[in-house]
Amino acid sequence: MANSTNYNTVILDIEGTITPIAFVNEVLFPYVTGGIDAFLDRAWGTSDLEHHIQLLREQAEKDVVAGVEGALLIPTTCTTENIKAAVKQNVKWQMASDRKIGALKSFQGFMWKEGYESGEILGIVYDDVVPALQKWQSEGKKIYIYSSGSVPAQKLLISHTKQGDLSKYFSGYFDTSVGPKVEKESYMNIAKALGISDKKSILFVTDNIHEIYAADQAGLQVAIANRPGNAPLGLVDPSFKVVTTFDSF
Ligand SMILES: [Mg+2]
Structure with a gap:
């Protein structure tokens, strides 16, 4: 089970996790x-x-x-x-x-x-996201994005949101150039790129169960974001942490 206190790196999906799918x-x-x-x-x-x-x-x-x-x-x-x-x-x-x-x-x-x-497009992140980013940063945790949107598109969204420029919270961005999000090798590639050998020190948060499986198999801690408007989760392994708000972190 994901232990919310013993990770020092956080990797976040965007769509369905920090941003409503409806925005896309x-x-x-x-x-x-x-x-x-x-x-x-x-x-x-x-x-x-x-x-x-x-x-x-x-x-x-x-x-x-x-x-x-x-x-x-x-x-x-x-x-x-x-x-x-x-x-x-x-x-x-x-x-x-x-x-x-x-x-x-x-x-x-x-x-x-x-x-x-x-200014015609303003990125949307859920209200509970910024406080979590602030908390993680104050705890010395490093925060990254891993999304299927291209890195330039990720940076645009993160730096032009209704809550302002959030790029100060993020230490880096990954897209599918490291591999598909549903393959465990992609998460190993990210850990390697970050120079992290203890994969359990990484928490990955996403709404997609196939991405959860892949990250879990790679040895990361995982949490499932279950946001309004997401596809129904269906039956999930009860050992996976499910969050409806980032206040849970
Ligand atoms: Mg997603």
């Missing part, structure tokens, strides 16, 4: 799908946008070769309007399929950057 579905995703036309018009011709479109284009070529159903190519030589339409269709198709693909995440992050920096 009702704010971040619609910002992309609803704003992509105007965004492409605004950013057209910049090298940053061309870079992100090239990533989507290369992914689309791989998808077509792999026979992924619904894959849409993005032309290189075509009218501007046709290229924009292809980018838009490609992004919307990938989002509708809920793909966890680097090129898509990079493109979304590129759009969100503008939204966060202009």
Whole structure:
């Protein structure tokens, strides 16, 4: 059973753990799908946008070769309007399929950057999170994020929240470049990256039971976040700590 006093490192998931899933579905995703036309018009011709479109284009070529159903190519030589339409269709198709693909995440992050920096998007964390971050920090614990969102997207959210810039609480960020969140090797990679050999000194908090299993198998302490709006947990091993609020830490 997770012992809440004997860890000195905390690793937090974002979506469904410190942030309502609704923020992603009702704010971040619609910002992309609803704003992509105007965004492409605004950013057209910049090298940053061309870079992100090239990533989507290369992914689309791989998808077509792999026979992924619904894959849409993005032309290189075509009218501007046709290229924009292809980018838009490609992004919307990938989002509708809920793909966890680097090129898509990079493109979304590129759009969100503008939204966060202009103040149009403000990140949401549950009210009980900041006091827990303060408590952990005052106890000398190091706090990290491990989320499937890209590290740049994680940093944007954490540094532009309704409670202000929370980045001062975090010592680092991990995304799926260390491995999928449902594989125990990913947690071992993180421990290694942090130079921590005693994995029981790490507490990992997430809403996803498969991530809990993986982290537990890697030897970390774990706690399940059961937040409003999360998918029902179902039957869980009673040895796992379940928290509905971070006041429990
Ligand atoms: Mg989650």
